Amino acid sequence: MKLNAYPVSRRRFIGQLSAAGALALLPRSSWAAEPSEKRLGVALVGLGNYSRGELGPALKKTQHCRLAGVVTGSHDKGVKWAKEYGFSEKNIYSYDTMQQLADNPEIDIVYVVTPNGLHAEHCVAAAKAGKHVICEKPMANTVADCDTIIAACQAAKVRLSVGYRLHFDPYHKEMMRLAQSDQFGPFMKMRGSFSFPMNRRPWRAIRKYSGGGPLMDVGIYVVHEACMAAGGAAPVAVTAQEILPKKRPDIFQDVEETIAWQMEFANGAVCDGRSSYQEGGNDFHAESERGWVDFSSAYIYRGLAATTSRGPLSFKPEVCQQALQMDDFSECLQTGRASPVPGELGRRDMTIIEAIYASAAAGGKRVEVKA
Ligand code: NAD
Secondary structure, eight states: OOOOOSOGGGHHHHHHHOHHHHHHHSOHHHHSOSSOSSOEEEEEEOOSHHIIIIIHHHTTTOSSEEEEEEEOSOHHHHHHHHHHHTOOGGGEEOGGGGGGGGGOTTOOEEEEOSOGGGHHHHHHHHHHTTOEEEEOSSOOSSHHHHHHHHHHHHHHTOOEEEOOGGGGSHHHHHHHHHHHSTTTOSOOEEEEEEEOOOOSOSGGGSHHHHSSSHIIIIIHHHHHHHHHHTTTOOOSEEEEEEOOSOSOTTTOSSSOSEEEEEEEOTTSOEEEEEEESSSOEEEEEEEOSSOEEEEEEOSOSSOOEEEETTEEEOOSSOOOHHHHHHHHHHHHHHHOOOOSSBHHHHHHHHHHHHHHHHHHHTTSOOEEOOO
């Protein structure tokens, strides 16, 4: 991968910042050795939009793992996937037959991509079948469910990771590095939003399946990003306000439609966040007295746009975040290295989200985060 983070006049600057830091920006797969001799087998659980649009295609680009099976409610859909991805039809499972994964040595990793409220059930089933687990964000509807998943993985002696793809994106890695550098960080003032208009009532608007509204779905990115910009720290306290009245109470009957929140970190840093199903938003800004970083397109899969007080960021060629994420977990399993996105990180974010909801429910009262 060609490193082209700043315009030419800034090259010297990045060199001064840290050569080691720049190396860390390279995707693992570009500096790791050749593709693994044995590519680990991944089974996707849930063949909806994210699996179809992103994870499946990413598994055509991975070097250390490959798609080896699926768990789906539709056998016919599974057959189409088996043909497209070249795995045996015996590797098609239904949600009710997940325990049979235990007898399939071709599958090493089970990647749970179902509605949030089903993550715990499917992760536990995968762990009981003796498979390593990747769980999509948010990890579960509640912290208690996160604990159930973590305990099941520990009991089965399998590894657990969360689908936090931004940790493998060069723009966000650079932001994390700048947060730690004395030329920029520590960032003391942050703000971000992730919102999109949603005019249907799929599972995302039904609490049992979603655990909440836009905060659970996309606001979690702002929560997570703020912790990344705070050097990996969790906030010590939050305040929050649900924005009322709802514009579409018919759709958002039992989840919030729009929510704003504030995160307060131990060093005095603060972050203002906002997430909505009635407006647009995809940004993040972090600043200190020394410098700032600004994402005008922060959480998208491709085509991110970011500028710093020292010049624009540009990483070419574009990476596939999901391929890097799954390859990294595969390498972790093969080498014993710790994942940068373990289950504990998913649990931490749920402690913050629960505190945000508790504050909103208590009229904006300051709520301490027990991460
Ligand atoms: P989706 O609705 O498109 O797909 C969900 C899948 O789960 C479908 O195949 C559906 O058939 C299946 N399913 C199984 N049991 C179900 C039930 N009882 N009710 C409804 N569906 C059921 O959703 P999606 O957009 O693919 O999201 C799936 C998960 O992936 C969510 O947890 C979401 O937060 C996460 N996600 C992550 C990212 C990311 O960038 N990391 C992006 C999109 C979605």
